[in-house]
Amino acid sequence: MAKQLEGPILPFLRLDAAAAVPKFRQVQDQLRQAILKGHLRPGTRLPASRILCEEVGLSRQTLVRVLENLKAEGYLEARQGAGTFVSAALPRPAAIPRWQKSLANVPDMPPPRLSRIGDLSRQMSADIGQFEPMPFLPNRPAIDRFPFALWRKCWNSVTRGGKVAALGYGDLGGELILRQRIAEYLAVHRHDPCDPEQIVITPGGHAAFTLAVLALADPGDGIWFEDPGPVTTYNLFHTLGFRLCLTDVDGDGMDVAGAAARYPGARLAFVMPSRHHPLGVTLSLPRRLALLEWARANDAWILEDDYDSEFRYDGAPLPSIRSIDSHDRVIYAGSFSKALYPGVRVGYLVLPPQLVGTFRNLSGLINRSVPVETQLVLAEFIGGGHFASHLRRMRGLYAERREAFIDAGKVALAGLANIDCSESGLNALAWLTDGRDDRAVRQDVLEAGLQCYPLSDYTVATPRPSALILGYAGVPTERMRPYLARFAEALSRS
Numbered sequence: 011m012a013k014q015l016e017g018p019i020l021p022f023l024r025l026d027a028a029a030a031v032p033k034f035r036q037v038q039d040q041l042r043q044a045i046l047k048g049h050l051r052p053g054t055r056l057p058a059s060r061i062l063c064e065e066v067g068l069s070r071q072t073l074v075r076v077l078e079n080l081k082a083e084g085y086l087e088a089r090q091g092a093g094t095f096v097s098a099a100l101p102r103p104a105a106i107p108r109w110q111k112s113l114a115n116v117p118d119m120p121p122p123r124l125s126r127i128g129d130l131s132r133q134m135s136a137d138i139g140q141f142e143p144m145p146f147l148p149n150r151p152a153i154d155r156f157p158f159a160l161w162r163k164c165w166n167s168v169t170r171g172g173k174v175a176a177l178g179y180g181d182l183g184g185e186l187i188l189r190q191r192i193a194e195y196l197a198v199h200r201h202d203p204c205d206p207e208q209i210v211i212t213p214g215g216h217a218a219f220t221l222a223v224l225a226l227a228d229p230g231d232g233i234w235f236e237d238p239g240p241v242t243t244y245n246l247f248h249t250l251g252f253r254l255c256l257t258d259v260d261g262d263g264m265d266v267a268g269a270a271a272r273y274p275g276a277r278l279a280f281v282m283p284s285r286h287h288p289l290g291v292t293l294s295l296p297r298r299l300a301l302l303e304w305a306r307a308n309d310a311w312i313l314e315d316d317y318d319s320e321f322r323y324d325g326a327p328l329p330s331i332r333s334i335d336s337h338d339r340v341i342y343a344g345s346f347s348k349a350l351y352p353g354v355r356v357g358y359l360v361l362p363p364q365l366v367g368t369f370r371n372l373s374g375l376i377n378r379s380v381p382v383e384t385q386l387v388l389a390e391f392i393g394g395g396h397f398a399s400h401l402r403r404m405r406g407l408y409a410e411r412r413e414a415f416i417d418a419g420k421v422a423l424a425g426l427a428n429i430d431c432s433e434s435g436l437n438a439l440a441w442l443t444d445g446r447d448d449r450a451v452r453q454d455v456l457e458a459g460l461q462c463y464p465l466s467d468y469t470v471a472t473p474r475p476s477a478l479i480l481g482y483a484g485v486p487t488e489r490m491r492p493y494l495a496r497f498a499e500a501l502s503r504s
């Protein structure tokens with residue numbers, strides 16, 4: 011026997027005439043919620059549509075549409091000659107579907123049972139900054155200067171006629187044509203030739219690091235890591251269960267001798283020889299050679315992060331460690347995040363020949379593949395000479411912006427901070443002269459509508475003087491002076 015609604019008809023309906031959501035949708039959503047929450051139980055008969063119309067203030071035609079929609083979704087059912095009922099087939103109370111759960115509900119739920127990696131990920135912020143145009147956001151290329159018309163042309167040429175090659179999973183190591191183009195680029199611009207077969211394409215630099223550490227080290231194994239160093243990469247290695255062996259960094263880059271003495275048995279050294287992030291120093295040649303010797307003697311590996319070496323303003327990019335490695339110990343990681351734009355999500359590894367098969371298979375297991383269309387478009391973009399021209403233009407633009415930043419910064423920040431702008435990359439450091447807490451100062455900078463990162467966030471064990479990291483490459487030259495004046499104001503307020 012069907013239950014009848016008792017008391018006020020549909021007491022849970024709370025219709026708001028002033029809301030932007032139309033009334034019929036409010037009725038539909040609230041009826042659905044009432045069923046999901048068990049206020050309207052399976053088998054319950056709804057009031058006659060004439061009564062419902064009066065109660066909710068909808069025309070009969072609109073109400074019928076609401077009921078038909080809920081029938082189509084499975085919440086209601088019509089019984090011949092008897093009326094409309096809450097579906098008898100629903101469990102009691104109906105399970106809340108996934109799309110109803112918002113993150114706002116999470117704190118009220120019992121902690122989920124997670125793996126160690128899951129638990130660390132839950133606690134870790136992987137937020138790497140949004141791309142809203144907040145001046146001085148570190149590591150931000152001038153995306154507004156990206157030649158999208160040319161990119162679109164390459165895209166059209168790749169997808170015209172639905173080329174079969176673009177529609178499948180693609181090659182495990184990435185599309186051969188892209189690997190060939192990258193190999194040509196490395197030979198010409200980095201003076202570091204390799205066989206395209208040594209390249210594995212990845213969805214960005216961090217995916218490349220993930221493959222490398224998973225293939226070459228086991229959880230608990232040591233990885234040399236510069237302190238300070240890139241926080242996202244630190245978090246990645248830590249979350250995956252590796253032991254971070256913190257090494258000092260000075261004006262010559264990573265303290266290789268110190269690391270070799272303290273952590274001789276580490277499996278891998280993660281290093282940014284062309285430009286350390288965030289300090290901006292380069293690894294000296296004697297240290298590069300010492301690093302190669304340590305890896306050779308200890309059967310260890312060097313993971314060379316070369317993500318922004320294209321942007322050097324006082325000469326050609328520095329040669330990579332890979333280019334002087336005669337014992338096949340270096341895994342070279344490149345990324346298009348800065349040279350093009352971060353959302354393109356393409357990176358790559360250049361591997362010693364003995365690792366190629368392993369990395370291709372592991373990449374197939376973890377990444378499956380990188381969007382094939384994007385790879386083909388990028389190959390076309392590089393092959394058409396657009397990549398080289400874009401880099402040339404951006405190098406000029408960033409050099410100009412860097413000069414403007416230094417000139418305006420010297421004046422605006424006098425007495426507040428010392429600017430330290432290496433000859434490469436997209437960022438500068440502002441060392442705070444009175445040693446105030448850089449995290450606190452950053453809050454004032456954010457409130458002034460500007461971005462920067464505190465150096466403390468990059469430091470694990472070795473405290474450094476207070477400094478803020480600012481990205482100048484994304485700031486138009488003519489805006490440098492007013493933004494730096496605003497930045498100075500925020501510093502003086504702290």
Ligand SMILES: Cc1ncc(COP(=O)(O)O)c(C=O)c1O
Pocket residue numbers: 149213214215216217240282287315317345346347352356357
């Ligand atoms: C130190 C460092 N290496 C590499 C990358 C490139 O990473 P991805 O290609 O995943 O954006 C970044 C990006 O900001 C970085 O900061």
